[in-house]
Structures are given as structure tokens and as C-alpha cells.
Amino acid sequence: MRSYLLITYFLFSTIILLGQSDSAKISLWATYYYVPTLDHNERGIDLLNKKEEKTGFKLDSCDWCNAVIEGTVFIQKENRTYVLNYAGRSKEIQYDCRQCIIYKNYENYLNSGKVLWELSSGFGKGCKNYNLVPFTTIAVDTVIIPIGTVIYIPKAKGAKYADSKGKLVEHNGYFFAGDVGSKIVGNHIDVFLGSSKENPFDFVKSNHAGSFEAYFVKDKKIIDKYTSLHK
Numbered sequence: 636m637r638s639y640l641l642i643t644y645f646l647f648s649t650i651i652l653l654g655q656s657d658s659a660k661i662s663l664w665a666t667y668y669y670v671p672t673l674d675h676n677e678r679g680i681d682l683l684n685k686k687e688e689k690t691g692f693k694l695d696s697c698d699w700c701n702a703v704i705e706g707t708v709f710i711q712k713e714n715r716t717y718v719l720n721y722a723g724r725s726k727e728i729q730y731d732c733r734q735c736i737i738y739k740n741y742e743n744y745l746n747s748g749k750v751l752w753e754l755s756s757g758f759g760k761g762c763k764n765y766n767l768v769p770f771t772t773i774a775v776d777t778v779i780i781p782i783g784t785v786i787y788i789p790k791a792k793g794a795k796y797a798d799s800k801g802k803l804v805e806h807n808g809y810f811f812a813g814d815v816g817s818k819i820v821g822n823h824i825d826v827f828l829g830s831s832k833e834n835p836f837d838f839v840k841s842n843h844a845g846s847f848e849a850y851f852v853k854d855k856k857i858i859d860k861y862t863s864l865h866k
Contacts, residue, residue, distance in 0.1 A: 675712035700732035703750040707759030720755035761814030765865040769829025774814035784812040785852040790838040811861040
């Protein structure tokens, strides 16, 4: 009888552990985003601030669309580089990006065409004033992954990329949910690559079919480390 009870307890405990493990795992698919470096153009379209006033920066129409789609932009003007970051949306659309041949089939033109800006620093800001950190910050749907969450992606571990000093390093698989995006819905994440369009991650397939497994990190030390990194 005692052996039966021990076996039953073991099986019950195993089921609970499996359930906890399953709850910490999630299936995702990924795209990537970056900060484009663009030239100020006096004949271009104005970038507006939160009061919908001119910021003094203008971009060619296709560059303007590139900037609003990515949400952060480096603008080169008079031998200086300025960082401008997403700061909300205007009441009316400023420009229909479908008029630019590169984005003629772009579906999210209503949202992107209303983007407002503010001066920033570094690589710009995400949610809750978190700094965007290349190869570490991800944009998420907060219903699925709350801001401040750290996730571990096994397929990212070992991926090689150049850090801010140009040194080739290997990724450890950890990412921090510090940003959102109007097209980031459900189990879709968007991986921030800094100012580089070079994607080092094999798991980023940019389509729903390219799904992979990720895990919610519960270790407080790891969460605190990545939270601090983004402040």
C-alpha cells in the first residue's frame, strides 16, 4: 500500500512539474527592426513633435516612411547625427506611404502615416522609458508577453554578431521585452538589431510558418540584470 501511495505521489508530482514547465514555454515567430541612418532633406516631409509642430527635421518621402515604420531614426544634419524616437500619433495622416513605390503595398499606412517624434539618445527608447539595446530588446504584444519580461530562445544561443565596439560575440539566448509595435500582435515578436540590417539570428524567419520555442525566465537575478541593462 505504501509503495502504491509513493508511486501515485511521484506520478502526481511529475504531472504538476510538467504542467509548470509547459506554462513557461511559448511558441513564437519573429521579425526584426533597426534604426536607419538617413540624411536631412530640406525639400522633404516634416517630422512633427507631440504638439504636431515641426521639429526642424525633414526626410525624403521614402526615407520618411522608412523612419516611421522602424520607429526610431538617426538623422544626419549639418555634420551632426540626431536620434529621434516615436512619441505618439497625430490626429490626421501626414503622408500616405503607399505613394512611395517601395511601400506601394504597405498595409499599415494609416498608423505609420501619423507617427510623431521626440529627440532621444543612444538607440532610442521603447516602453516605460526603457533604452533599446541591440540584439537584446524585443517588441512584443503585451497581452502575450508583458513589458519587463525576459525570455530565453534556445535557437538564439551561439549566434554571432558584432557588438557596439565591433567585437564578434556570441549571443546567450536571452531577450528583454521592452518595446511594442502596431503590427506586433499575438505570438509575434520583433527583434531589435540596433543600426544594423544584418540579421544574425536563424530563428528570425519573418513569417508565421517560422515558429520556434521560447521560455519565460523566472530567475530574479537574470530579470534584474536585463532590466538594469535597459535603464
